[in-house]
Amino acid sequence: MAPIKEELLFPDAEVIxxxxxxxxxxxxxxxxxxxxxxxxxxxxxxxxxxxNFQKVGAFKYRGATCAVASLPKEISKNGxxxxxxxxxxxxxxxxxxxxxxxxxxxxxxxxxxVKKAAVAGYGAEIIPCAPTLAARESTxxxxxxxxxxxxxHPYNDYRVISGQATCALExxxxxxxxxxxxxxxxxxxxxxxxxxSAHYFSPSTMVxxxxxxxxxxxxxxxxxxxxxxxxxxxxxxDGLLTSLGDKTFPIIQKHVKDIFTASDKEIIKWMQLVWxxxxxxxxxxxxxxxxxxxxRADQFKNKRIGVIFTxxxxxxxxxxx
Amino acid sequence: MAPIKEELLFPDAEVIxxxxxxxxxxxxxxxxxxxxxxxxxxxxxxxxxxxNFQKVGAFKYRGATCAVASLPKEISKNGxxxxxxxxxxxxxxxxxxxxxxxxxxxxxxxxxxVKKAAVAGYGAEIIPCAPTLAARESTxxxxxxxxxxxxxHPYNDYRVISGQATCALExxxxxxxxxxxxxxxxxxxxxxxxxxSAHYFSPSTMVxxxxxxxxxxxxxxxxxxxxxxxxxxxxxxDGLLTSLGDKTFPIIQKHVKDIFTASDKEIIKWMQLVWxxxxxxxxxxxxxxxxxxxxRADQFKNKRIGVIFTxxxxxxxxxxx
Numbered sequence: 001m002a003p004i005k006e007e008l009l010f011p012d013a014e015v016i017x018x019x020x021x022x023x024x025x026x027x028x029x030x031x032x033x034x035x036x037x038x039x040x041x042x043x044x045x046x047x048x049x050x051x052n053f054q055k056v057g058a059f060k061y062r063g064a065t066c067a068v069a070s071l072p073k074e075i076s077k078n079g080x081x082x083x084x085x086x087x088x089x090x091x092x093x094x095x096x097x098x099x100x101x102x103x104x105x106x107x108x109x110x111x112x113x114v115k116k117a118a119v120a121g122y123g124a125e126i127i128p129c130a131p132t133l134a135a136r137e138s139t140x141x142x143x144x145x146x147x148x149x150x151x152x153h154p155y156n157d158y159r160v161i162s163g164q165a166t167c168a169l170e171x172x173x174x175x176x177x178x179x180x181x182x183x184x185x186x187x188x189x190x191x192x193x194x195x196x197s198a199h200y201f202s203p204s205t206m207v208x209x210x211x212x213x214x215x216x217x218x219x220x221x222x223x224x225x226x227x228x229x230x231x232x233x234x235x236x237x238d239g240l241l242t243s244l245g246d247k248t249f250p251i252i253q254k255h256v257k258d259i260f261t262a263s264d265k266e267i268i269k270w271m272q273l274v275w276x277x278x279x280x281x282x283x284x285x286x287x288x289x290x291x292x293x294x295x296r297a298d299q300f301k302n303k304r305i306g307v308i309f310t311x312x313x314x315x316x317x318x319x320x321x
Numbered sequence: 322m323a324p325i326k327e328e329l330l331f332p333d334a335e336v337i338x339x340x341x342x343x344x345x346x347x348x349x350x351x352x353x354x355x356x357x358x359x360x361x362x363x364x365x366x367x368x369x370x371x372x373n374f375q376k377v378g379a380f381k382y383r384g385a386t387c388a389v390a391s392l393p394k395e396i397s398k399n400g401x402x403x404x405x406x407x408x409x410x411x412x413x414x415x416x417x418x419x420x421x422x423x424x425x426x427x428x429x430x431x432x433x434x435v436k437k438a439a440v441a442g443y444g445a446e447i448i449p450c451a452p453t454l455a456a457r458e459s460t461x462x463x464x465x466x467x468x469x470x471x472x473x474h475p476y477n478d479y480r481v482i483s484g485q486a487t488c489a490l491e492x493x494x495x496x497x498x499x500x501x502x503x504x505x506x507x508x509x510x511x512x513x514x515x516x517x518s519a520h521y522f523s524p525s526t527m528v529x530x531x532x533x534x535x536x537x538x539x540x541x542x543x544x545x546x547x548x549x550x551x552x553x554x555x556x557x558x559d560g561l562l563t564s565l566g567d568k569t570f571p572i573i574q575k576h577v578k579d580i581f582t583a584s585d586k587e588i589i590k591w592m593q594l595v596w597x598x599x600x601x602x603x604x605x606x607x608x609x610x611x612x613x614x615x616x617r618a619d620q621f622k623n624k625r626i627g628v629i630f631t632x633x634x635x636x637x638x639x640x641x642x
Contacts, residue, residue: 312600
């Protein structure tokens with residue numbers, strides 16, 4: 001299987017299928033779950049694609065694996081690098097370990113010890129830095145200068161978007177005739193990949209995004225027609241704080257029907273309901289699409305709806321409910 | 322499909338297959354999950370049959386559905402009854418609702434409000450009683466005298482055992498060449514059904530039971546050769562407190578290789594690890610087989626092991642970790 005060599009290669013149907021073939025040996029094909037109680041409560045047919053069961057607990061492992069697997073040897077021999085305090089750090093560390101290459105992860109001092117331990121557990125080298133974007137970026141530059149490692153951005157990269165697109169590809173293979181797919185929006189890697197997969201493989205399926213009210217930059221960007229950066233976001237859904245990128249935003253503009261928001265109160269309510277009724281652990285960010293749908297039950301009445309669940313990292317000592 | 326009419330019909334291979342065909346339209350075919358981290362930690366290949374995703378959160382719904390579906394109309398027209406404070410109450414209430422018959426559930430006043438609400442939510446009539454076995458039994462007798470309802474025991478009933486056996490039947494269909502299956506032991510309905518399915522459908526698969534140290538009556542019964550009742554059990558695994566029955570015990574004696582125990586400390590440790598690593602919600606009782614296996618990692622090194630996960634009812638306000 002030829003790798004996806006060209007960083008700028010746009011994720012068309014063939015590229016997404018190729019990405020899936022490349023990463024399939026490494027990822028879990030996550031299950032699609034149902035919940036009769038929610039179907040009844042909301043008067044919809046809901047199909048939950050459980051990426052919270054993906055390795056490292058999130059879809060991020062798809063994109064990281066696709067990017068790492070796409071590197072030619074003359075580049076990968078120096079390893080890969082990124083700055084991240086979240087799931088991308090773990091995803092890239094594990095993807096690099098599986099590929100037998102080095103990973104250098106710049107992590108702010110403020111990152112939770114449990115996340116640092118997970119990254120270190122995958123064998124990555126952690127480079128600590130001050131918890132500011134400037135410090136993260138300059139530290140990453142130093143790492144690259146020192147090691148020659150190849151930087152892999154968490155979302156604004158077509159190889160990463162191609163990997164994230166495989167999640168909806170699987171969902172559309174498993175569940176026929178979906179009217180709608182809804183996914184959370186942070187930097188836009190997942191939602192843009194999802195929208196492209198629906199566009200190519202199930203054109204009648206509408207794709208919606210969902211984000212927290214307190215970090216609604218994507219909704220405002222879509223309305224404005226240009227990227228409005230996420231500034232001082234305030235929400236419990238801490239996986240969805242980042243701004244859109246210049247590769248993800250145009251795809252969203254073209255292929256995402258609308259972006260909805262939900263309040264933290266609704267997010268926590270649906271997070272708790274999922275724990276109680278579906279017996280699966282989701283973090284607040286993961287509950288955002290379901291919370292947003294529940295607020296628009298009339299609009300989606302009797303529709304067949306795919307919901308992408310992703311992110312199961314929760315501090316059990318500090319539950320929000 | 323002819324129902325399983327005769328209450329005393331022993332669950333042979335044909336009866337178990339028939340039970341599966343009867344209940345298949347009503348139950349979830351629960352997924353089998355993997356966890357690379359645990360495989361590495363314990364040096365085993367583990368296959369988790371996730372009955373915690375079954376309706377009402379536990380395998381109990383299989384047995385209750387099988388028993389209800391097996392009733393001839395002249396009996397079912399008066400409804401079904403049981404006394405239970407746990408998952409059997411919810412399972413029988415839902416099974417009866419699906420069959421369109423009445424359910425009378427005797428519940429002790431001490432049962433948690435959330436469980437009473439769930440039973441009532443399925444449309445069952447709850448008959449409260451004092452929280453003693455004598456009060457539960459005499460109240461149930463009164464209910465039967467008043468209504469003519471048919472009593473369905475939570476485990477000491479061949480129709481129920483046949484239903485519980487379908488869980489291992491599915492696991493053995495999905496995963497080939499298992500060396501071992503391990504399941505929790507309370508009254509013995511699940512473990513006896515599991516042992517029978519392995520005996521008929523995969524004779525080379527050894528079946529083990531697991532129970533908490535503080536409720537080790539099944540282990541002691543197996544060693545003694547007669548049923549030692551569970552008296553004053555002390556464990557966090559509150560789904561595994563009951564004594565074996567005269568229908569479950571002989572099957573266990575004949576077909577279960579051994580019964581292991583685990584301490585509450587180990588049970589809580591593995592419950593937390595499952596939440597963290599597998600992102601699924603299991604109650605303490607559900608963690609007992611995995612905790613017991615982990616204590617015997619040498620004995621099961623490199624084996625292919627099916628683990629039945631069941632029970633996901635947790636009070637999130639009072640986590641044990």
